[in-house]
Amino acid sequence: MSRISLQSLGCKLNQAEIDSLAHRLAGRGHLLTESADEADIYILNTCTVTHIADRKSRQLLRGARRRSPEALIVAVGCYAQRDPRGLERSGVADLALCNDQKDRLPEIVECLRRPRDGDVTDPRSSWQRRTRSMVKIQEGCSQFCSFCVVPHVRGTERSLSLDDILQDVRDRLAAGHKEIVLTGTNIGQYTWNGHGSRGLAELVQRILGETDVTRLRLSSLRPHDLTRELISLWSDERLCPHLHIPLQSGSESTLRRMKRPYSLADYARAVHSVRDSIPDLALTTDVMVGFPGESDREFEEGYRFCERMDFAGIHVFPYSARPGTAASVMPGQIEDGAKKERVRKMLALAQQSAQRFRRQFLGQTMNVLWESKSSGTTWDGLTANYIRVSAGSSGDLSNRLLPVKLMAEKGHAILGENIEGGYIQHG
The missing domain is CATH 2.40.50 (OB fold (Dihydrolipoamide Acetyltransferase, E2P))
Known part of the structure; x- marks a missing residue:
């Protein structure tokens, strides 16, 4: 039995993978510890969506090395996928595994490291402590937006078996989790063809109908994912009235350069549809500023669109060039100073709209x-x-x-x- 410290950086999909890995490791008798100081093995699910995510991944790996010099340091995930040998050669990680090797992690680490001697506690306790549990239903994206490295490191779309997901949900509920969050790279593209084509709406319906889940939450969806069939499922109060619909830009011309699969009109229609159908809905989004070629006028268009949408929350971030993406070689790269100022303005708007949303519910x-x-x-x-x-x-x-x-x-x-x-x- 080994002491294993697990950490995740980045998206909910990364957290879902770490949750699943924790469950499997606990089932094999390993002790899960929150502190890297006490670990025989430290595993980080890395992120590479921005250069800042790259830096944080390296910092966390180096920090684990300092705190536990004798531990086996393992990097998995998207940054490890992009540069596995570089991480190993630099000594930042002892082992860097690509995304297609994640499923074999328990067997791999057991071959490489013998545990320390000593008393251990119930290995399931750390995994069971969380109230929310991320359940992976799908991985990969075939969209290839011009700024996004995810299709390069996660591959094309593929879905997990409906039956496997149902069992995973039941396992999390049995461990005491009250809330299940369905996550993936692009969950709106979930489909399982084992017994005829089945989509996200059927999966949600099956989970609500065949488990005793207390709360079920969906992660990011795109405007065209919000079909009438899916929206109708919010009549079940266990489905959380919260939707995250990434916008990226509120400028039509910027959206086209980003190669996003919707127009502003598509987005606005989806927003009006879900707000009309789902009481007390929290609508959150992602907005990128400083995309190559983004003029002052385009930024202002985006600002005004976000103002009209009146989001409950906006994750604002500056554009970061990712190697191998179309946007990284586009003309009109924006200076860091201009990006920072646009982030500041958009964050101020985000805080105002979030405050308006919260205030609606005071006294309730x-x-x-x-x-x-x-x-x-x-x-x-x-x-x-x-x-x-x-x-x-x-x-x-x-x-x-x-x-x-x-x-x-x-x-x-x-x-x-x-x-x-x-x-x-x-x-």
Whole structure:
């Protein structure tokens, strides 16, 4: 039995893969530890979506090496896929595995490292501690947007078996998880042809109908993924009223250069459709600024479009050239100073629209899934529509779904007040 520390950087798909790996390692008798200091083996699921993600991947690997010099340092994921030999030659990682080798990780690490002697605790405990669990349903993308390295490192679209996903969900629920998040590179393209073509709507319907999931959440979807059949499933209150629909740019001409598979009109229609159909919906998005050739006018167009959409949350990030992508060699590369200023402006808009969204729910009572204690007796949790709530309690609220009255703003969160039994105090 080895002590293994797992860490994930980047997208929800990476976290889903780490969750699945944790389950498999625990099942083989290994101890999962949150601290790299105590680990025989440290595994990082890396990210390469931007140059910053590359840097963070290297920093985390080097940090693990410093904290545990005798540990086997393993890099997997998209950065490892892009430059496996470079990571090994530089000594940043002892072993770098490509994405198609991830499934064999338990067998590979067991061949390479014998465990330390010593007492161990229940190996399942770390995996079971999370309230939310990411379940991978699909991997890969065939879109090849001009800025995106993901198809190069994740490959083309392929889906997991519907039956395997259902079993994975049941396993997570049996371990105590209250919320399941379906994730992948491009989950709207989920299809399983084992017994006739089956898409995302059927998968969601089967999970709701054949498991006792308390909350089910979907990760990123594109406008054309939101079919009437899929939208109708939100009549089941267990399906969280939260949709993340990446926009990338609110300028039509920039979208075309990005080779995104929708127009602004397509996007706006999808937004109106889901808002009309799903009560209390939180709509979040991604916006990239400083894409090659983005003029001041195009940035302003994007800003105004985001203003009209009034998102509940915007992940704003500057364009980062990725090797091998079409955008990396486009003319009109934007200077870093201009990117930073555009990020600042878009972040200010994002904060304003997020605040407007949260304020709609002040005074209402909503169910909160409590995740962790942030300090002292203060607990943090999430509503189904992704509002972060803080409240005080001397009891253990971890992984409990409880009704809470939303009372007042506190930074980017809302303070909750006692509803059941008086043990949740006003924060």
